[in-house]
Amino acid sequence: MGHERLGALPKNTKWLPIIQSIVSSIETEDGIESIASETLKNVRSRYRYIHQDEGVIAAYKFLIALASSSSKLIQQGSPPNVQLEDNPSVYSLARSLKEWIYQNQDSVEYGEIARAAAADTIIKWTTEKSKQQTIFHTDQTAKEIWSKASDGSGFCEVSRIFFTKFTERYLKYFLEREASSRFSDLSSREKFNSQLEQHLDKISQHAFETSKITQSFAAGWYNKYIKTQFPTNKQIEGFLKVAFGKLQEEISREEKS
Amino acid sequence: MSNTGKQLSVICNQPPVGQLEYDEYLTIAYDRQDPDWNLTIGLPHFVSQVYHLNNRILDLLELSAFVYAVDRYTFRGSKEAIEYHSWGRNFDFHIKVRDYDFWEDKSVQYLLQDCLQFMTGDSSYHFTFYPGHSTEPTNMFDKVHSSIGDLINKRDICKISIIPFSGGLDSLAGVLEVLEKSNHKVMLVSHQSSPGIKKTQEALWRKLDTLYRGRIGFYPFQCHLSKYRAKEESQRTRSFLFCSIAFSIAQAYKLESFSIYENGVTSINLPRRQDSMNARTSRTTHPQVVYKLQQLFSLIDGSDFSINTPFINRTKKDIFEVFYKYNRSELISSAVSCSQTRNSSGLGTHCGKCFQCIERRIASFASNLTQFDHQGLYSTEIFSTPITDKEAKTAAVDYVRQAVKVRKNNLDRFQSDYFSDLSEIVDFYPGETDQFAVVEKLWNLMNRHGEAVALGLENARTEYDDIGKPLEKDSLLSTVFADREHLIDPDMRLVNSIISILQESIPSMFHKNKPTDENDLNDKIHAILKSHYPKLKSEHPAVIFALAKVVPDHELEDANLLIEAKYIRGSTSPSKASSGISEDITKYPEDKTILFVVYDPERSIVDDRDFAGDIEKKRKCKVQVIR
Numbered sequence: 001m002g003h004e005r006l007g008a009l010p011k012n013t014k015w016l017p018i019i020q021s022i023v024s025s026i027e028t029e030d031g032i033e034s035i036a037s038e039t040l041k042n043v044r045s046r047y048r049y050i051h052q053d054e055g056v057i058a059a060y061k062f063l064i065a066l067a068s069s070s071s072k073l074i075q076q077g078s079p080p081n082v083q084l085e086d087n088p089s090v091y092s093l094a095r096s097l098k099e100w101i102y103q104n105q106d107s108v109e110y111g112e113i114a115r116a117a118a119a120d121t122i123i124k125w126t127t128e129k130s131k132q133q134t135i136f137h138t139d140q141t142a143k144e145i146w147s148k149a150s151d152g153s154g155f156c157e158v159s160r161i162f163f164t165k166f167t168e169r170y171l172k173y174f175l176e177r178e179a180s181s182r183f184s185d186l187s188s189r190e191k192f193n194s195q196l197e198q199h200l201d202k203i204s205q206h207a208f209e210t211s212k213i214t215q216s217f218a219a220g221w222y223n224k225y226i227k228t229q230f231p232t233n234k235q236i237e238g239f240l241k242v243a244f245g246k247l248q249e250e251i252s253r254e255e256k257s
Numbered sequence: 258m259s260n261t262g263k264q265l266s267v268i269c270n271q272p273p274v275g276q277l278e279y280d281e282y283l284t285i286a287y288d289r290q291d292p293d294w295n296l297t298i299g300l301p302h303f304v305s306q307v308y309h310l311n312n313r314i315l316d317l318l319e320l321s322a323f324v325y326a327v328d329r330y331t332f333r334g335s336k337e338a339i340e341y342h343s344w345g346r347n348f349d350f351h352i353k354v355r356d357y358d359f360w361e362d363k364s365v366q367y368l369l370q371d372c373l374q375f376m377t378g379d380s381s382y383h384f385t386f387y388p389g390h391s392t393e394p395t396n397m398f399d400k401v402h403s404s405i406g407d408l409i410n411k412r413d414i415c416k417i418s419i420i421p422f423s424g425g426l427d428s429l430a431g432v433l434e435v436l437e438k439s440n441h442k443v444m445l446v447s448h449q450s451s452p453g454i455k456k457t458q459e460a461l462w463r464k465l466d467t468l469y470r471g472r473i474g475f476y477p478f479q480c481h482l483s484k485y486r487a488k489e490e491s492q493r494t495r496s497f498l499f500c501s502i503a504f505s506i507a508q509a510y511k512l513e514s515f516s517i518y519e520n521g522v523t524s525i526n527l528p529r530r531q532d533s534m535n536a537r538t539s540r541t542t543h544p545q546v547v548y549k550l551q552q553l554f555s556l557i558d559g560s561d562f563s564i565n566t567p568f569i570n571r572t573k574k575d576i577f578e579v580f581y582k583y584n585r586s587e588l589i590s591s592a593v594s595c596s597q598t599r600n601s602s603g604l605g606t607h608c609g610k611c612f613q614c615i616e617r618r619i620a621s622f623a624s625n626l627t628q629f630d631h632q633g634l635y636s637t638e639i640f641s642t643p644i645t646d647k648e649a650k651t652a653a654v655d656y657v658r659q660a661v662k663v664r665k666n667n668l669d670r671f672q673s674d675y676f677s678d679l680s681e682i683v684d685f686y687p688g689e690t691d692q693f694a695v696v697e698k699l700w701n702l703m704n705r706h707g708e709a710v711a712l713g714l715e716n717a718r719t720e721y722d723d724i725g726k727p728l729e730k731d732s733l734l735s736t737v738f739a740d741r742e743h744l745i746d747p748d749m750r751l752v753n754s755i756i757s758i759l760q761e762s763i764p765s766m767f768h769k770n771k772p773t774d775e776n777d778l779n780d781k782i783h784a785i786l787k788s789h790y791p792k793l794k795s796e797h798p799a800v801i802f803a804l805a806k807v808v809p810d811h812e813l814e815d816a817n818l819l820i821e822a823k824y825i826r827g828s829t830s831p832s833k834a835s836s837g838i839s840e841d842i843t844k845y846p847e848d849k850t851i852l853f854v855v856y857d858p859e860r861s862i863v864d865d866r867d868f869a870g871d872i873e874k875k876r877k878c879k880v881q882v883i884r
Contacts, residue, residue, distance in 0.1 A: 003526060003596070003612045005491050005537040006648045010337045020761050021789045024754040028790065043339065091692045094680030107261065108345035108380050112534045119677040127673065172531035174339075180530075180654035181647040184730065184753070185739030189658060 007177040022182045032195045051240035055111025058104035059118040062097050067149035068226050079230045084143040094119045117166035152219025164204040207250045262346040269323045270353035272387035278349035285323050296326045299479030301395040307405040307509035308398040312355035314505050321501035322480045328494040329487040345380035357388035372549035377493040378536030406511030416441045419515035421503045424457040426592045430579040431518020436469050437583045444474040446503040450481040457593045478502045496541040504554045514563035521569040522706045529655035548685040573620035574709035589629040601636040609637030610649035623713030641721035643731035653733050664707025671700045748850040752879045763883050775824045779810050807844045818850050825857040851878040
C-alpha cells in the first residue's frame with residue numbers, strides 16, 4: 001500500500017555526478033544550465049526519439065486542433081474533435097485532451113508527461129489571452145481565446161509553451177526524485193525548482209524567438225500545413241523532431257558557452 | 258527501448274481458454290485442492306456471516322480478489338529505473354463466472370477497465386468472461402432471498418451504516434462520528450492480508466464493541482497470495498477489493514450505499530513530484546475512482562448505488578479533532594496508519610518514516626493530541642534527529658513543501674500549479690457540479706491543510722527545539738526552520754556543498770585502486786570538483802600573504818575558499834597530517850576559509866570528531882575526514 005511510491009535515480013557513473021551536483025547547482029551562475037544539460041545528455045537516446053511517441057504526437061495534435069479551430073480545414077486522418085462552439089471551460093478542454101491521449105497513447109509515461117504539458121499550455125494560453133488574466137470569470141469565450149493562436153506567431157507561442165513545459169516536466173521527472181533529500185533547507189529546494197523553470201523558459205525563448213530559425217520554421221510550418229488542411233501524423237512528427245531537436249541543441253549550447 | 262510494462266494473461270476459475278493475448282500467463286486458483294492453488298480467499302466464511310450473496314456479487318468478490326492477487330504478483334519495476342515504463346502493466350484476464358450474461362456486457366467491461374486503469378496507472382486491463390462457474394452453498398441458509406437483510410425489518414435496516422475499516426485513524430474517526438451522531442449500528446468491513454492488520458482491526462473492533470455495546474458488526478474478508486511471495490508492494494488495486502467487500506455487505510443488508518471515511522487531502526492526493534504521476538501517488542479514494550466504482554456498483558446492483566465520502570472536505574488535523582470532540586482520544590494510539598509496519602522496531606507500531614506516519618505525526622502536533630499520539634508509537638523520530646533514510650527525507654520534505662506552497666498561493670496560482678490534476682477531479686467531486694466551485698473548495702481545503710501543517714511544525718518546534726542549541730542537521734525541523742541558515746557564513750555553505758560531493762565520489766573512485774600519493778589524490782579531487790565549479794584553480798594557485806606567496810592545493814576564485822588535501826596512509830600518520838594542517842592554518846591569510854579534506858582509507862584516525870574539533874577551534878576552517 002502506501003500513498004506514494006518514491007523513486008530514485010540509478011547510482012552509477014552516469015547519474016552520480018548529477019545527483020551530487022544538485023545542491024551546488026543553485027550556488028553558481030551556470031549550475032542549473034549544467035545540470036539541465038547533463039540530465040538531458042544522459043537521456044538523449046530517449047529524448048531524441050520522443051517525437052515518435054504516439055502520446056506526444058496526440059498531445060500536440062490536440063493543441064493544433066485548438067489553434068486551428070476557427071479555420072475550416074480539410075480533415076485528414078482522424079483529428080481530435082475539438083468543439084469550441086459550446087464555450088467549454090478549461091477543465092472541459094483538459095478532459096477532452098485526456099480522453100484523446102488515452103485513446104492514442106503508446107507509453108503511459110510519455111503520454112502522461114505530454115498530457116500534463118499540453119494541459120499547462122491550455123491554462124497558460126487561456127490566462128495570458130484573457131483580458132483579466134484569470135481563469136475565473138473570464139470575459140472571453142474559448143473560441144475568442146483560441147482564435148488568437150490561429151496564425152503563425154500565435155501558433156509559434158503555443159508550441160513554445162508546450163515544448164518548454166514538456167521539457168521542464170521531463171527534467172523534473174528525473175531530478176525531483178533526488179532533490180528533496182539533498183538540500184538541507186526548504187528555501188534552497190524551492191530555489192532549485194524555480195531556477196530550473198526560469199532557465200528552460202529562457203532557453204525556449206531563445207530557441208523560438210531570439211533564434212529566428214524555429215520561429216520562422218513554426219510559422220512557416222503553420223502556414224504550409226495548417227491553413228488549409230489538418231496535418232497528418234507524419235507531418236506532425238516531422239515538426240516535433242525539429243522542435244525538440246532545437247531545444248535539445250539550445251540546452252546543450254548553454255552549457256558550452 | 259521498451260515503453261510498456263509487463264504483459265500477462267491471467268487464467269482464473271479454470272475457463273476453457275482459447276487464444277491468449279500474451280505469451281506469458283499465470284493461473285490463479287483459490288481452491289486448496291487445485292494443484293495450482295496460490296491464493297487464499299476467505300469467501301465461504303465471509304458468505305456464511307451474511308447467509309447468502311447472489312451470484313453476481315460472488316463473481317465480483319472473486320474478480321476483485323484475482324485482480325488484487327495479480328497486482329501483488331506482478332512487479333512494477335525498479336524504483337531506480339531511468340524511466341518507469343514497467344509501472345504500466347498490461348493484463349488480459351480470462352475468468353469463468355456464474356453470471357456470464359452480466360459480465361459479458363460491454364458497458365460493464367468498459368467501466369471495469371476504465372476504473373482499474375485510472376486507479377492503478379496501469380497500461381491496460383482486458384477481461385474475457387466464460388460461463389459455467391459455480392460453487393457449493395456455504396451454509397444451510399445459503400439460498401436465494403435469504404441474506405441477512407431479509408431477516409431484519411426495513412425500519413432497522415435504515416439504521417445501519419456500512420464502513421470500510423482499515424484500522425487506520427480516518428476510518429476509525431468515521432466510525433466514531435457515526436456512532437456518536439446517530440443511533441445507527443455500524444458494520445465494519447475489512448480486508449485482511451496479514452496477521453498484523455488482522456490484529457489491529459480486531460483489537461479496535463473489540464474496543465469499539467465494549468464502548469458501544471450491541472452496535473458494532475465486523476465483517477473481515479481474508480485475501481492474500483499463498484505459495485508465492487508478493488513481488489509488488491504498491492497494491493493500487495486494494496481499494497477495488499476493499500470497496501467490493503463493502504458493496505457485498507451493503508447488498509446483503511439490502512442497503513443502497515456505504516461510506517468511505519478518508520480525509521480529503523489524502524483522497525485527492527495531489528502529486529508532490531513529477532515522477533509521482535500515473536498513480537504513483539495513490540488514488541485509493543480519489544473522487545474519480547469513487548465515482549467510477551459507484552457507476553460499476555450501480556450496474557451490478559441494477560439501481561443507483563452511492564458511495565459517500567463524508568470526510569472529503571476535512572484535513573488530517575480535523576480527523577484528530579473528531580477523537581477529541583467525542584472524548585475518545587484514548588483510541589488514537591490503537592489505530593495504525595503506517596504503511597511500512599515491517600520497518601517498525603521495539604515497542605513502536607509505526608515506522609515513523611513513511612508518508613502516512615509523517616502526515617499523522619504533524620497532524621497530531623497541529624491538534625495538540627501528542628499525549629495520545631506519542632513518540633513511543635514511532636520507531637523513528639524525524640523532527641529533531643537527522644533523517645538518514647533518503648526516501649523518508651524526500652517524503653517528509655515534499656509533504657511540507659507542498660503544504661507550505663499551497664498555503665501561500667492564491668487561487669489562480671493553485672489552479673495553474675495543479676491544473677492537470679484538478680481536471681481529473683472537477684467532474685467527479687461529490688455534491689458539486691460547478692467546476693470552478695469545486696476548484697475553490699479544493700483550494701480552501703489545501704489552504705487549511707497548509708495552515709495545519711504549519712501549525713503542527715510550529716508546535717513540534719516548541720516541543721523539540723532548544724534555542725540554546727543548533728537544530729540537528731537533516732532533521733525535519735532544521736530543514737523547515739532554516740531561518741538560521743542566513744546566519745551561516747556563505748563560505749561555509751559552499752564548504753558543505755563541496756564536502757557532500759567529495760563524500761560521495763572519493764570512496765567510490767578509490768574503491769579498487771587507492772591514490773598513489775597526495776598529488777594523485779589532488780589530481781582526482783580537481784577532476785571531481787572542476788565539473789561542478791569551473792572557476793576552481795588547482796595548478797599552483799598562489800595566495801599572497803605577508804608579502805610571501807603561499808600555494809594551496811586548490812582555490813575557488815571569487816569564493817574566498819582554499820582547499821587542502823591530506824592523504825593518510827602507511828608512512829603518513831594522523832599526527833603528521835595534523836601537524837601539516839597546523840602549518841597551513843598559520844600560513845594562509847585569516848580572511849580565507851580553508852577546507853581540509855583528509856583521506857583516511859585505513860581508518861588511522863581513531864576519533865574524527867576529536868581530530869577535527871581541535872583544529873577547527875583555531876580558525877575559520879573545516880576538517881572533513883573521508884574514507
